[in-house]
Amino acid sequence: DTAVSQTPKYLVTQMGNDKSIKCEQNLGHDTMYWYKQDSKKFLKIMFSYNNKELIINETVPNRFSPKSPDKAHLNLHINSLELGDSAVYFCASSQSRIGQYFGPGTRLTVT
Amino acid sequence: EDQVTQSPEALRLQEGESSSLNCSYTVSGLRGLFWYRQDPGKGPEFLFTLYSAGEEKEKERLKATLTKKESFLHITAPKPEDSATYLCAVQSGTYKYIFGTGTRLKVLA
Numbered sequence: 034d035t036a037v038s039q040t041p042k043y044l045v046t047q048m049g050n051d052k053s054i055k056c057e058q059n060l061g062h063d064t065m066y067w068y069k070q071d072s073k074k075f076l077k078i079m080f081s082y083n084n085k086e087l088i089i090n091e092t093v094p095n096r097f098s099p100k101s102p103d104k105a106h107l108n109l110h111i112n113s114l115e116l117g118d119s120a121v122y123f124c125a126s127s128q129s130r131i132g133q134y135f136g137p138g139t140r141l142t143v144t
Numbered sequence: 145e146d147q148v149t150q151s152p153e154a155l156r157l158q159e160g161e162s163s164s165l166n167c168s169y170t171v172s173g174l175r176g177l178f179w180y181r182q183d184p185g186k187g188p189e190f191l192f193t194l195y196s197a198g199e200e201k202e203k204e205r206l207k208a209t210l211t212k213k214e215s216f217l218h219i220t221a222p223k224p225e226d227s228a229t230y231l232c233a234v235q236s237g238t239y240k241y242i243f244g245t246g247t248r249l250k251v252l253a
Binding site for chain 2: 037064066073074075076077078081083088089123125130131132133134135136137138
């Protein structure tokens, strides 16, 4: 039974397009996150949501808009995609000070 | 500024050759230090949480320790299946985590 799932796993699109990534967790955690992992494998936090409320927005371009319809879901919509947006995007969830549980990632390639 | 530095960047070990990975951190008010394992093409997998200096956690061949400035992940008698990238992260604030750049471990049979 998958704890944190993401769709799609791969996303190839052209510059200027708009795309969405979906995330769901069945762990009952209150907090969900979006991370970007670049080509050097560095994981950088983008957003944190707690109980559907945006808590952290780490100077991410406003072309990126997260939405949390409920505690178990966190989606990421990206407008006007650019070449530099190519990366692997990970969703994660956590509860209190316990470690985070990550999804399998979405590899976004912008051509 | 909060920062996490991991060393070495890459490590090659023979099967059975024990070693340690280092995670140095500077953070204002450490709420927790976390170790993860990441296999190629997969998301990071949570291994350990350490909360205070002197604390130790063990799981199979892995043992994590914590001081006020750094953490070590000791790997005892590693096997090829331990090959992965090991990531360290600190919790800075209630909802913010800062990751290091990882150590790529390769264990040769």
